[in-house]
Amino acid sequence: MQATADASALSTYSPEVRQLLFNYVLQLADTSLLLGHRLSEWCGHGPILEQDLAMANIALDLLGETRSLYQYAAALEGRHRSEDDLAFLRVATDYRNPLLVEQPNGDFAHTVVRQFLFDNFHYHFLQQLQASPDQHLAAIAEKSVKEAAYHLKWSAEWVVRLGDGTEESRQRIEKAISKLWRYAAELMMPTPTEQALQKLGLVPDYIALQPSVDAYLAQVFAEATLLIPQNVPPQLGGKQGRHSEHLGYILAELQYMQRTYPGMKW
Amino acid sequence: METAELTQEELFQQRIDADQRIEPKDWMPEAYRKTLIRQISQHAHSEIVGMLPEGNWITRAPSLKRKSILLAKVQDEAGHGLYLYSAAETLGASRDQMLADLHAGKAKYSSIFNYPTLSWADIGCVGWLVDGAAILNQVPLCRTSYGPYARAMVRVCKEESFHQRQGFEIMQTLCEGAPEQKAMAQEALNRWWWPTLMMFGPKDDESPNTARSMQWRIKRFTNDELRQKFVDMMVPQAEFLGLTVPDAKAKWNETKKGYDFGDVNWEEFWQVVNGNGLCNHDRLQARVDAWEEGAWVREAALAHAKKRAARV
Numbered sequence: 001m002q003a004t005a006d007a008s009a010l011s012t013y014s015p016e017v018r019q020l021l022f023n024y025v026l027q028l029a030d031t032s033l034l035l036g037h038r039l040s041e042w043c044g045h046g047p048i049l050e051q052d053l054a055m056a057n058i059a060l061d062l063l064g065e066t067r068s069l070y071q072y073a074a075a076l077e078g079r080h081r082s083e084d085d086l087a088f089l090r091v092a093t094d095y096r097n098p099l100l101v102e103q104p105n106g107d108f109a110h111t112v113v114r115q116f117l118f119d120n121f122h123y124h125f126l127q128q129l130q131a132s133p134d135q136h137l138a139a140i141a142e143k144s145v146k147e148a149a150y151h152l153k154w155s156a157e158w159v160v161r162l163g164d165g166t167e168e169s170r171q172r173i174e175k176a177i178s179k180l181w182r183y184a185a186e187l188m189m190p191t192p193t194e195q196a197l198q199k200l201g202l203v204p205d206y207i208a209l210q211p212s213v214d215a216y217l218a219q220v221f222a223e224a225t226l227l228i229p230q231n232v233p234p235q236l237g238g239k240q241g242r243h244s245e246h247l248g249y250i251l252a253e254l255q256y257m258q259r260t261y262p263g264m265k266w
Numbered sequence: 267m268e269t270a271e272l273t274q275e276e277l278f279q280q281r282i283d284a285d286q287r288i289e290p291k292d293w294m295p296e297a298y299r300k301t302l303i304r305q306i307s308q309h310a311h312s313e314i315v316g317m318l319p320e321g322n323w324i325t326r327a328p329s330l331k332r333k334s335i336l337l338a339k340v341q342d343e344a345g346h347g348l349y350l351y352s353a354a355e356t357l358g359a360s361r362d363q364m365l366a367d368l369h370a371g372k373a374k375y376s377s378i379f380n381y382p383t384l385s386w387a388d389i390g391c392v393g394w395l396v397d398g399a400a401i402l403n404q405v406p407l408c409r410t411s412y413g414p415y416a417r418a419m420v421r422v423c424k425e426e427s428f429h430q431r432q433g434f435e436i437m438q439t440l441c442e443g444a445p446e447q448k449a450m451a452q453e454a455l456n457r458w459w460w461p462t463l464m465m466f467g468p469k470d471d472e473s474p475n476t477a478r479s480m481q482w483r484i485k486r487f488t489n490d491e492l493r494q495k496f497v498d499m500m501v502p503q504a505e506f507l508g509l510t511v512p513d514a515k516a517k518w519n520e521t522k523k524g525y526d527f528g529d530v531n532w533e534e535f536w537q538v539v540n541g542n543g544l545c546n547h548d549r550l551q552a553r554v555d556a557w558e559e560g561a562w563v564r565e566a567a568l569a570h571a572k573k574r575a576a577r578v
Contacts, residue, residue: 047563059337168565266329
């Protein structure tokens with residue numbers, strides 16, 4: 001795998017940059033881990049068999065991306081922690097995912113809106129990340145962007161179907177949008193870590209992404225005959241370890257085996 | 267008229283006897299069609315209900331690698347359900363009707379999924395034993411007389427044999443691990459062994475559909491033949507893992523070149539088949555809930571497709 005970085009390529013970074021990159025890659029890994037976890041909760045319970053398959057598929061893609069990212073983070077850190085140590089053996093306040101991806105599945109409309117807000121960011125972000133001078137991030141982005149394009153197609157199509165479907169589906173998706181919108185802004189609100197790496201030109205600048213993210217959202221909402229919420233105060237904090245109450249319960253499940261049987265091979 | 271019908275039936279049996287495949291548009295006896303719809307839809311339902319006990323461990327899988335493999339495996343089961351429903355549709359059954367029969371409790375699914383998955387080792391046992399038993403049941407179906415079913419089964423069997431290997435590998439990792447892990451493996455085997463022997467169905471002399479299904483080559487081995495094959499295959503595998511099957515009578519019999527084994531608890535078998543297993547209620551309710559809670563989604567998709575078509 002591309003992401004198992006060799007030490008020589010990493011030695012070009014100063015310890016400070018390495019630490020910044022470690023935090024950054026961990027944030028990306030936590031994000032896809034948590035969203036993949038949420039989607040995998042649908043497995044066996046989807047509204048249509050074909051959509052059960054689609055959600056499992058997206059969850060699997062995200063989990064694949066997660067693994068590449070944790071492996072790279074582990075290499076950056078250089079303390080012999082494994083992908084599993086990073087995924088399973090940290091405390092809640094050390095997770096760096098944005099609040100959006102830890103929100104509960106709710107009904108299918110909530111899942112679709114959460115997915116669309118994330119996919120629209122993720123796809124455009126990965127497109128830019130492919131050009132990163134960091135070869136490992138660029139390689140992970142190159143692989144994941146193809147998957148993210150499919151995810152975005154799936155969630156955008158469902159936003160349109162639910163928005164322009166029946167009266168009930170419209171009410172449900174409007175409710176989901178009004179609930180989840182407050183978490184969208186955090187995706188592109190840079191933390192000090194992100195700002196520092198953006199300044200170094202190692203990772204995409206969100207300001208440059210904003211126009212394409214906004215334009216595609218406007219296009220999909222127009223097709224879905226949905227209104228874009230205005231002036232919603234954003235909820236922030238996940239990317240800096242200040243989470244909603246939901247994360248603790250996710251970790252209780254996610255970490256159960258690793259915490260109960262420490263240090264074993266599975 | 268009646269004579270003509272008889273001749274058709276004789277011709278049909280001749281084709282079966284010559285090992286020719288029956289295809290959707292071919293003439294077939296109504297009872298053959300019904301038997302197949304019952305069997306294929308039951309099989310499809312088993313795939314879908316079978317997602318639940320394994321899905322129960324996706325969010326708790328012990329490593330990222332195991333989580334990916336398990337999620338992919340459960341997703342494969344959904345895919346199997348999809349091709350099997352499609353195969354049944356070629357016989358004139360609708361997916362909605364088949365699901366309605368499942369939800370109403372009229373259609374059966376494999377009773378094995380009415381047992382709970384209580385530890386991570388259960389995920390190993392489901393792959394190793396349950397998928398192992400399913401493969402023995404299913405490999406002969408790749409040569410079953412109805413073409414679409416046989417072709418669907420070729421693909422299903424390929425994936426199932428991968429699933430079985432991953433289950434065995436989970437067990438092997440546990441058995442080579444810490445004492446707690448080995449104990450977990452043995453405890454799971456103790457619970458899954460007898461229910462998997464029940465997966466082959468009642469004893470031959472109590473299996474009402476066997477004779478005709480054999481005559482039509484829908485089925486190619488009897489329940490007892492398959493059960494014997496399973497025991498012969500699995501007892502040595504358990505020994506290889508350093509585990510003991512929970513049957514004191516399981517011993518190699520040199521004369522019959524196979525294992526002797528104890529009696530299945532048929533009382534338990536019929537209890538679970540008739541809805542009284544630990545998870546029967548919850549499994550079916552989970553399927554009904556998913557269907558009912560998804561109704562508005564399906565309606566929205568349909569309404570949107572109609573609006574779109576009207577605009578063109």
